[in-house]
Amino acid sequence: MAKFIIGTSKGLKGNVCAGGCKNAILPIIAATLLTEEECIIHSVPPLSDVIALCSMLCDMGVSIQFDEKKESIQIKAQNITKLKTDYEKAGKMRASFLIMGALLARCGEAIIPLPGGCPIGSRPVDLHLKGFSALGAKSQQSHGFIHITSKKLQGDKIYLDFPSVGATENIMIAATLAKGVTTIVNAAAEPEIIDLAEFLKKMGANITGEGTNTITITGVKKLFGAEHTVMPDRIEAGTFMIAAAITKGDVVVEHVREKDLKPILAKLSEANVKTQKLDENVLRVYTTTKLQPISLKTMPFPGFPTDMQAPFMSLLSVIKGTSMITETVFENRFLHAGELQRMGAKINIESRSAIIEGVDKLTGTQVKATDLRGGAGLILSALAAEGKTEISDIYHIERGYYEIEKKLTKLGADIQKVE
Ligand code: EPZ
Numbered sequence: 438m439a440k441f442i443i444g445t446s447k448g449l450k451g452n453v454c455a456g457g458c459k460n461a462i463l464p465i466i467a468a469t470l471l472t473e474e475e476c477i478i479h480s481v482p483p484l485s486d487v488i489a490l491c492s493m494l495c496d497m498g499v500s501i502q503f504d505e506k507k508e509s510i511q512i513k514a515q516n517i518t519k520l521k522t523d524y525e526k527a528g529k530m531r532a533s534f535l536i537m538g539a540l541l542a543r544c545g546e547a548i549i550p551l552p553g554g555c556p557i558g559s560r561p562v563d564l565h566l567k568g569f570s571a572l573g574a575k576s577q578q579s580h581g582f583i584h585i586t587s588k589k590l591q592g593d594k595i596y597l598d599f600p601s602v603g604a605t606e607n608i609m610i611a612a613t614l615a616k617g618v619t620t621i622v623n624a625a626a627e628p629e630i631i632d633l634a635e636f637l638k639k640m641g642a643n644i645t646g647e648g649t650n651t652i653t654i655t656g657v658k659k660l661f662g663a664e665h666t667v668m669p670d671r672i673e674a675g676t677f678m679i680a681a682a683i684t685k686g687d688v689v690v691e692h693v694r695e696k697d698l699k700p701i702l703a704k705l706s707e708a709n710v711k712t713q714k715l716d717e718n719v720l721r722v723y724t725t726t727k728l729q730p731i732s733l734k735t736m737p738f739p740g741f742p743t744d745m746q747a748p749f750m751s752l753l754s755v756i757k758g759t760s761m762i763t764e765t766v767f768e769n770r771f772l773h774a775g776e777l778q779r780m781g782a783k784i785n786i787e788s789r790s791a792i793i794e795g796v797d798k799l800t801g802t803q804v805k806a807t808d809l810r811g812g813a814g815l816i817l818s819a820l821a822a823e824g825k826t827e828i829s830d831i832y833h834i835e836r837g838y839y840e841i842e843k844k845l846t847k848l849g850a851d852i853q854k855v856e
Pocket residue numbers: 459460461463531532558559560561562563564565566599600601602603604625743744766767768809810837
């Protein structure tokens with residue numbers, strides 16, 4: 438199994454470019470099933486989650502050309518020959534559940550494995566199913582699969598008990614071809630939802646309110662092929678910003694959208710990390726004086742993003758003083774804390790809160806990536822740690838960060854990937 442070997446890397450310097458956003462790409466790929474015409478999507482890094490979802494669509498008869506060099510993908514779901522996804526493949530990646538809405542709307546049926554829990558939580562799909570049943574679908578679970586069917590979907594008003602990103606995306610996709618109007622109340626307002634809505638509207642969908650907590654979709658008869666460039670990945674950008682801060686470097690992050698980064702920039706500035714807007718999509722991140730301990734609470738957008746919790750914990754673990762993190766979105770998203778403690782971090786977990794006593798230095802050792810963002814957090818700690826760190830199970834990290842070791846090496850980091 439591949440590993441990252443990382444040595445102390447003080448003062449990262451230079452320019453790094455964030456890639457296309459994984460959490461916008463996945464629902465957009467799912468949405469291409471809504472039309473038999475060709476869709477072209479740009480700014481798609483060949484992340485393992487993207488490859489996995491494309492492979493699932495190919496198994497269903499969808500034709501896909503992925504130009505990995507140009508990071509663009511052509512998808513044509515002219516004939517969907519299978520409505521059941523592979524148990525093994527779908528079980529590995531939660532986002533596979535996002536194709537349910539599109540299959541329901543296009544074919545009136547889908548047989549998809551329950552997207553089993555993952556390290557950070559049980560990851561239920563009750564809100565997805567609540568939305569689909571409001572649109573007239575009937576579902577049952579057997580042998581680990583959800584079998585869902587519907588005649589023509591009928592628009593309705595749907596209240597989400599929690600502003601679930603995936604449920605909002607799945608219901609929005611299904612509602613584009615439903616009869617009548619669908620209103621999603623307490624919808625997620627993440628930037629990725631806006632990007633998906635942009636793509637759906639290019640296909641001919643009628644959507645308003647995306648980016649707010651009430652989204653209205655008026656069903657149309659047919660959707661058409663479209664071309665779209667995916668938004669920049671705000672979490673990858675945020676991860677590189679923390680890399681600059683934790684190594685007391687001076688890094689220019691390109692291909693960012695400042696409006697998506699507001700909650701991250703707010704907390705970086707509270708910690709005394711300096712940021713400077715150099716251009717519309719270019720931010721400089723550097724440190725001048727001592728960094729300050731802070732408290733942060735993860736919340737649905739526009740609150741602080743849960744996906745930045747682990748990277749931020751790494752930074753706070755080396756800032757003198759007491760910091761506090763409260764994770765309100767997922768029930769088990771502190772797994773990385775145990776690995777950080779192996780490096781000398783002083784972290785006390787009490788249910789959904791982590792109390793962090795900043796230490797002068799972390800020391801390198803052997804650690805395991807526990808999940809995607811927890812793994813990214815370990816890379817950040819290793820850059821600041823004294824001595825060598827070896828991170829295993831890096832397949833978690835490669836789900837959401839394309840060639841992160843090459844990007845960090847360009848900034849002066851001492852990081853190698855060894856098979
Ligand atoms: C998306 O996951 C992202 N993944 C996650 O990013 C991100 O952390 C999360 O949104 C929150 O922003 C993708 O977009 C592929 P949710 P999703 O549904 O849709 C509960 C990463 O690292 N819930 O908003 O699964 C759920 O248990 C990944 O890139 C229900 O109770 O997140 C959780 O506690 C990790 N019932 C909370 O809502 C449901 O039917 C938020 O989940 C659905 C969700």
